[in-house]
Amino acid sequence: MSKDGSRLGLILLMAPLLLWLVTLIILPHIGLFVVSLSEKVGVRTYETGFGNYAVFFTEPLYWNTFARTAYMSIMATALTLLIGFPVAYYIAKLTRGRSKTTLFLMCLIPFWVSELVRTFGWMILLRETGVLSSFLQYLGVINGPVEFLYNDFAIMTGLVYTSMLFMVVPLVTTLDSLDDSLIEAGYDLGASSLSILREIIIPHAMPGIVSGCIVVFMLSLGNYLTPILLGGKDSLWFTGLIYSQFITRFNWELGSAFGFLLLGLSSVIVFAALKLTGQSLGKTMGR
Amino acid sequence: MTDVPDLECRALSKRFDSFEAVKAISFEVPKGSFFSILGPSGCGKTTLLRMIAGFQAPTSGDLRIKGRSVLDVPPNKRPVSMVFQHLALFPMMNIGANVGFGLRQRGVGKAQIKAQVDRVLERVGLAGVADRSVDSLSGGQKQRVAIARCMVLEPDVLLLDEPLGALDLKLREHMKIELKRLQSEFNTTFVYITHDQSEALVMSDQIAVMNRGVFEQIGTAKELYYEPKTAFVAGFVGEANKYRAKVSRANGKQLELLTEDGIALHGLDAGGGLRPGDAAQVFVRPEAIRLSRRAADTQDLGNASAGVVDSVLFNGANSQLILRDAANGAEISVALPQTGAFRDLNKGDTVYFGWEPEQTRCYRAEG
Ligand SMILES: Nc1ncnc2c1ncn2[C@@H]1O[C@H](COP(=O)(O)OP(=O)(O)OP(=O)(O)O)[C@@H](O)[C@H]1O
Ligand SMILES: [Mg+2]
Numbered sequence: 001m002s003k004d005g006s007r008l009g010l011i012l013l014m015a016p017l018l019l020w021l022v023t024l025i026i027l028p029h030i031g032l033f034v035v036s037l038s039e040k041v042g043v044r045t046y047e048t049g050f051g052n053y054a055v056f057f058t059e060p061l062y063w064n065t066f067a068r069t070a071y072m073s074i075m076a077t078a079l080t081l082l083i084g085f086p087v088a089y090y091i092a093k094l095t096r097g098r099s100k101t102t103l104f105l106m107c108l109i110p111f112w113v114s115e116l117v118r119t120f121g122w123m124i125l126l127r128e129t130g131v132l133s134s135f136l137q138y139l140g141v142i143n144g145p146v147e148f149l150y151n152d153f154a155i156m157t158g159l160v161y162t163s164m165l166f167m168v169v170p171l172v173t174t175l176d177s178l179d180d181s182l183i184e185a186g187y188d189l190g191a192s193s194l195s196i197l198r199e200i201i202i203p204h205a206m207p208g209i210v211s212g213c214i215v216v217f218m219l220s221l222g223n224y225l226t227p228i229l230l231g232g233k234d235s236l237w238f239t240g241l242i243y244s245q246f247i248t249r250f251n252w253e254l255g256s257a258f259g260f261l262l263l264g265l266s267s268v269i270v271f272a273a274l275k276l277t278g279q280s281l282g283k284t285m286g287r
Numbered sequence: 288m289t290d291v292p293d294l295e296c297r298a299l300s301k302r303f304d305s306f307e308a309v310k311a312i313s314f315e316v317p318k319g320s321f322f323s324i325l326g327p328s329g330c331g332k333t334t335l336l337r338m339i340a341g342f343q344a345p346t347s348g349d350l351r352i353k354g355r356s357v358l359d360v361p362p363n364k365r366p367v368s369m370v371f372q373h374l375a376l377f378p379m380m381n382i383g384a385n386v387g388f389g390l391r392q393r394g395v396g397k398a399q400i401k402a403q404v405d406r407v408l409e410r411v412g413l414a415g416v417a418d419r420s421v422d423s424l425s426g427g428q429k430q431r432v433a434i435a436r437c438m439v440l441e442p443d444v445l446l447l448d449e450p451l452g453a454l455d456l457k458l459r460e461h462m463k464i465e466l467k468r469l470q471s472e473f474n475t476t477f478v479y480i481t482h483d484q485s486e487a488l489v490m491s492d493q494i495a496v497m498n499r500g501v502f503e504q505i506g507t508a509k510e511l512y513y514e515p516k517t518a519f520v521a522g523f524v525g526e527a528n529k530y531r532a533k534v535s536r537a538n539g540k541q542l543e544l545l546t547e548d549g550i551a552l553h554g555l556d557a558g559g560g561l562r563p564g565d566a567a568q569v570f571v572r573p574e575a576i577r578l579s580r581r582a583a584d585t586q587d588l589g590n591a592s593a594g595v596v597d598s599v600l601f602n603g604a605n606s607q608l609i610l611r612d613a614a615n616g617a618e619i620s621v622a623l624p625q626t627g628a629f630r631d632l633n634k635g636d637t638v639y640f641g642w643e644p645e646q647t648r649c650y651r652a653e654g
Contacts, residue, residue, distance in 0.1 A: 182377060185371055187362045189436065189440065190392040191363055
């Protein structure tokens with residue numbers, strides 16, 4: 001009885017998770033995968049094969065777009081880490097009590113408005129008649145209106161801004177758990193601030209760095225709104241490509257194949273990065 | 288040159304906002320000695336040690352190491368090392384890397400670091416653990432690694448902040464002896480803080496008793512035990528029977544007192560300056576009290592009485608007898624002589640006891 005009871009309890013507890021996994025993730029993906037395998041050979045005639053996947057590798061525009069998306073996402077991840085780390089360190093180690101909570105909340109506030117509104121905010125700042133352009137003209141740095149939107153710089157700014165919280169939160173959590181006396185012991189043994197950062201703080205924060213980087217990289221790679229709105233028509237973002245296959249070209253087969261390629265290739269990149277830095281997912285999640 | 292003390296504090300003070308944690312403390316620690324700072328929780332021991340290590344800047348006063356003021360030397364340049372209360376071994380490195388950390392910061396060559404790490408690990412009795420992780424060591428072994436990590440740098444002064452606090456009782460007893468042995472082996476000056484008097488008494492050459500930010504007395508273990516200068520030291524170091532009393536007659540250092548329970552005592556004015564009518568605190572050590580089965584044996588001792596055995600706390604060599612004074616019901620604890628002469632004593636038996644006036648130390652009552 002008790003054994004059956006506990007098993008029933010387990011099933012009930014797992015049910016929402018399983019339901020979510022099966023109906024919202026596994027089923028659509030199976031569907032997409034089936035669609036991606038059917039090649040259009042004539043009007044309303046289809047064959048099963050990997051033709052759609054082959055298109056990606058034979059058409060330079062497609063894999064160039066992917067490479068560019070991946071590269072930009074990696075840069076955005078690195079930048080977010082570079083900016084987020086000092087912020088997280090400051091929040092975790094140099095503030096206490098109320099000011100800590102306040103700072104943490106300030107990181108959260110931008111997420112109370114929708115991504116669309118946030119991105120439009122950046123557009124207002126960066127467009128030709130926007131705040132930045134006017135301000136620089138007022139200062140006399142530039143003497144005509146300048147368009148700051150629709151370039152890689154704008155995309156990068158938007159991506160870093162959107163991702164910051166997802167980097168700062170795991171970093172603050174891991175840095176919080178770093179015992180202050182370890183840092184003091186480092187100084188006591190004659191270390192400079194730089195070698196304490198390198199030998200004590202960063203190794204300790206590694207799980208946070210890894211999980212933050214994975215999340216930010218995946219979010220940037222799969223972001224649609226920010227690159228399209230801030231980068232304009234020529235943003236050449238891979239999700240934009242998928243969107244246009246589904247909606248503009250009505251080529252669901254190729255779109256599905258691209259979706260799967262995005263999933264597979266991004267997993268490969270994450271896996272390679274973990275291997276390259278000698279980290280493992282288990283170690284990251286285990287802590 | 289040889290008589291320059293390794294560490295010298297001159298009127299060192301530390302004030303936090305409105306609270307003065309360390310009040311104008313001055314002391315010297317001669318080279319190669321084991322100096323302990325003993326005090327109750329919150330008396331400012333850690334604050335004092337952190338000022339010496341350089342993690343906190345003193346509000347006023349001077350701090351000299353080997354005769355040179357180090358006030359403007361940052362902690363990573365000071366020739367002192369610190370063993371932290373929870374050791375603060377680096378969990379992200381193995382034992383060898385932990386011990387070699389300081390040498391690496393100095394830019395010593397790899398081969399030489401390895402040789403020195405192996406040598407110092409061997410000296411603390413942990414040869415061959417260099418490749419193991421910190422977690423794989425026992426509490427006592429971690430302790431020794433923490434000491435090795437500091438000693439490999441050959442500091443002028445080693446600071447230890449209650450390093451035995453986290454260990455269990457048995458290991459603590461063992462580590463006491465071990466620490467003393469390491470100190471004499473390395474011949475380095477140790478400054479050791481603790482709230483455990485037996486640690487301080489066993490290991491130290493000199494002990495400073497600290498209370499509310501000041502040093503009440505600095506001396507050897509024996510001086511503190513037999514000649515405490517203040518009531519706080521008399522009460523804090525060792526066991527004592529305490530009385531509150533009023534001085535009824537004073538003749539130089541010889542006092543006659545009357546306790547609150549109405550016992551007349553003969554005592555010694557240890558603090559000085561007590562006059563008739565003054566309130567005093569009186570301390571008598573349990574082992575200063577002599578026991579006898581015959582009244583005649585204790586009659587001439589200056590303070591004598593009879594008591595009924597209330598309980599016998601047998602603990603081998605540290606056995607105690609709790610007596611209730613027959614005359615006034617006051618409780619008094621007496622050390623049981625180790626000869627076994629009183630082993631058949633039972634609850635309810637009557638014994639005679641007494642002690643010399645010289646063993647009755649009187650201090651002015653505070654407040
Ligand atoms: N940063 C600080 N700000 C304000 N007060 C402090 C600070 N650090 C210590 N204190 C106060 O100074 C006093 C002495 O603290 P300290 O840590 O030196 O005590 P301690 O003797 O080491 O005690 P323990 O044996 O419990 O470790 C305490 O009352 C403490 O509250
Ligand atoms: Mg302390």
